[in-house]
Amino acid sequence: MNSTELSAIRESLLSLKGAILNKTNEFKQEQSLAVTVSDEAEAASIDISNNISIHLHERDRNSLFMIERALGKISDGTYGQCECCAGTIGIRRLQARPFTTMCIECMEDQEDLRNSYHQ
Ligand SMILES: [Zn+2]
Known part of the structure; x- marks a missing residue:
């Protein structure tokens, strides 16, 4: 693999990551809207950003992890x-x-192995 190919792959990893994080941001905005209409005093004590990873879909979280690993x-x-x-x-x-x-x-x-378990 040459450096051009590698940097193209790096770009696509970064854009995949961006797409997942964007979804997270949309989630954040939805949450802050929801928070605005609820009790404001209580809202102040909620740290939304800390909770984001919990609300990410399992698949997205897994992808983010894989992307980070690939970038590493x-x-x-x-x-x-x-x-x-x-x-x-x-x-x-x-x-x-x-x-x-x-x-x-x-x-x-691996897939053969997995399939054989189900037989
Ligand atoms: Zn191998």
Whole structure:
């Protein structure tokens, strides 16, 4: 992977992150509107920002976590390395799923494993 490809992936991770955080901001605005119409004294004691992560959808929270991890890997130079076999994850796969942590072979192995549990 060259640096142009890497920075393009970094950009898409950042925009994914932005999209999730934007949703959070919309939530914040809804909350502050709700707070305005309720008891103001009580509202003052509510720290909305601290509660945001609780209200994020599980899936979004998970995505944010994966995005942060991927960004961390980009900065420490381990991005694109499979967490399972330490092999290189294909660039196409990374472009399609920039916060993936496993190569396609390991992912398929895991899915096989998961499927076999249900049999
Ligand atoms: Zn692997």
